[in-house]
Amino acid sequence: MEELLDRNLLVVTGKGGVGKSTMSAALGLLAAREGRRTIVVEVGDESRLASLFGIAPPAPGVETRLEEHLSTISIDPDRALLEWLQVLGGRVSGRLLASSGTFQYFAAAAPGARELVSMVKVWQLTKGVRRRGAGYDLVVLDAPATGHALGLLASPQTFGAIARVGPIAGQTRHVRDLLEDPERTAYLAVALPTEMAVTEALELQDGLERQLERSLTAVIVNGLLPRRFTTAELSRLAALEVSGREGAVIQAATRAAQAVHERARLQHNQLARLRRRSFEVLAVPFVWSPQLELAGVREIAQRLARKV
Ligand SMILES: Nc1ncnc2c1ncn2[C@@H]1O[C@H](COP(=O)(O)OP(=O)(O)OP(=O)(O)O)[C@@H](O)[C@H]1O
Numbered sequence: 001m002e003e004l005l006d007r008n009l010l011v012v013t014g015k016g017g018v019g020k021s022t023m024s025a026a027l028g029l030l031a032a033r034e035g036r037r038t039i040v041v042e043v044g045d046e047s048r049l050a051s052l053f054g055i056a057p058p059a060p061g062v063e064t065r066l067e068e069h070l071s072t073i074s075i076d077p078d079r080a081l082l083e084w085l086q087v088l089g090g091r092v093s094g095r096l097l098a099s100s101g102t103f104q105y106f107a108a109a110a111p112g113a114r115e116l117v118s119m120v121k122v123w124q125l126t127k128g129v130r131r132r133g134a135g136y137d138l139v140v141l142d143a144p145a146t147g148h149a150l151g152l153l154a155s156p157q158t159f160g161a162i163a164r165v166g167p168i169a170g171q172t173r174h175v176r177d178l179l180e181d182p183e184r185t186a187y188l189a190v191a192l193p194t195e196m197a198v199t200e201a202l203e204l205q206d207g208l209e210r211q212l213e214r215s216l217t218a219v220i221v222n223g224l225l226p227r228r229f230t231t232a233e234l235s236r237l238a239a240l241e242v243s244g245r246e247g248a249v250i251q252a253a254t255r256a257a258q259a260v261h262e263r264a265r266l267q268h269n270q271l272a273r274l275r276r277r278s279f280e281v282l283a284v285p286f287v288w289s290p291q292l293e294l295a296g297v298r299e300i301a302q303r304l305a306r307k308v
Pocket residue numbers: 015016017018019020021022023145222223284285286287288291292293300
């Protein structure tokens with residue numbers, strides 16, 4: 001685990017809404033703090049990370065500095081494919097291409113093309129390492145949710161099969177080499193500590209094995225509740241006298257405490273389930289704040305720092 005941040009690419013994925021972007025930001029902060037030139041890549045047509053840093057969201061494809069050693073960029077797969085087709089098509093204007101129907105036709109006829117062109121961009125960002133001085137030491141890919149992420153990662157196989165020659169063939173090979181290389185790329189699943197989310201992380205593991213012969217480097221279990229009570233304390237709570245003026249309120253508080261304890265217990269069972277399957281587990285607590293802002297993400301980075 002120590003070498004997690006020594007890779008060139010961290011792919012962060014998991015079910016929708018489990019904290020992929022939050023963890024990507026936290027890992028980015030951590031790497032940057034250690035002096036690694038880091039970029040967090042979002043996939044989609046908007047950049048949400050910049051807003052977290054109080055910076056106006058840049059246009060897709062624009063590298064934006066967030067703080068020392070830390071930048072962000074968003075890659076819009078449609079736009080990336082359009083640009084790529086434009087290069088192929090020489091002087092055909094982007095607007096013409098986009099409106100001509102050719103684009104939609106091509107995108108539909110070439111499964112994996114959008115995804116592959118996006119992954120080529122990711123690979124280009126990691127390439128800086130070799131060029132010495134230019135580019136980034138670490139690229140954190142805030143990937144889409146599991147199924148789509150697997151689509152991105154499989155794109156060299158899906159689209160590569162149709163593109164065996166020309167520049168795209170070479171780029172396809174580079175992307176595939178990067179994704180298959182355990183020294184350069186690590187895969188992280190983010191899961192909430194619920195049965196369903198953990199099951200999805202296990203499915204991701206199967207997909208990675210099937211597609212790339214790779215395994216999850218770690219599972220980040222996000223939003224864990226602390227276990228605040230010992231068994232003895234719980235028994236005492238259960239035995240509390242609940243008569244008198246404060247009786248009702250004590251009873252309500254006791255029930256709430258027991259419910260939270262039970263929930264935490266179930267969550268920790270899911271941690272155990274992952275550990276039984278020999279996964280490296282990074283536990284991140286639920287951070288209580290009305291809205292998780294930069295301070296909260298820094299707190300999470302701090303937690304992760306003790307483990308990676
Ligand atoms: N450990 C945590 N404690 C408290 N809130 C959290 C924690 N992790 C994430 N959140 C909050 O949960 C919400 C979802 O997180 P985030 O946007 O990172 O998820 P995501 O997996 O990237 O979602 P999407 O699939 O929509 O991209 C956000 O409001 C975030 O602030």
